[in-house]
Amino acid sequence: MTGRKKKIILAEDNLAIVDALTIMLEEFGYEIISIVDGNxxxxxxxxxxxxxxxxxxxxxWNGKDACRYLKGNEDTRDIPVIxxxxxxxIAQLAKEAGADDFIAKPFQIEDLLAKVEKYLGKNEENSS
Structure with a gap:
């Protein structure tokens, strides 16, 4: 069971952003599941x-409502949402939605990756 890739749902309606982030995050070893509409x-x-x-x-289903649903549901409330x-x-909207964090567009890939790693840790096989 070691080596399981961390799974990230990417919910974004801009296909160019979906493609770019999917490629980048997969390069860092994450499994990406894309959603292009809230439905x-x-x-x-x-x-x-x-x-x-x-x-x-x-x-x-907009992101604010989706986040409120996630954070209010016992099965999903512990999943970090950025x-x-x-x-x-964005800061106020994220707070109102109950998100764990936020990132403003446009953003640097390094900044997004730092936030992902903050909540998931480095996606490496470490046995410490």
Whole structure:
């Protein structure tokens, strides 16, 4: 059972961002499950992710409502949620939604990776 990749749900409606982040995060050893609209989010949660990267403004079920649902549900409340948005009030929106953290668009890949590693730890096989 050692070596299981950490699973990240990436909920983002911008396909260019989905593609870029998927490639980058997979390079660092994470398994990525993409969601491009909020309507499919609840089904994908059955995948039991280790982390959720959640765009706040998605069609269907928006990120703010999705985060509130996740944090209010006993099965998902402990999954870290990082809100991603270009909204200038991102800090307040993330707080209102109950997110664990946020990152403002545009962002540097290094900054996103640092936040991912903050909640998941380095995705390496360490037996310490």
């Amino acid at each position: 499919t989010a609840k089904d994908k949660l059955k995948e039991k992710p280790d982390l959720i990267l959640l765009d706040i403004w998605m069609p269907g 809100i991603i948005s270009a909204d200038r009030d």
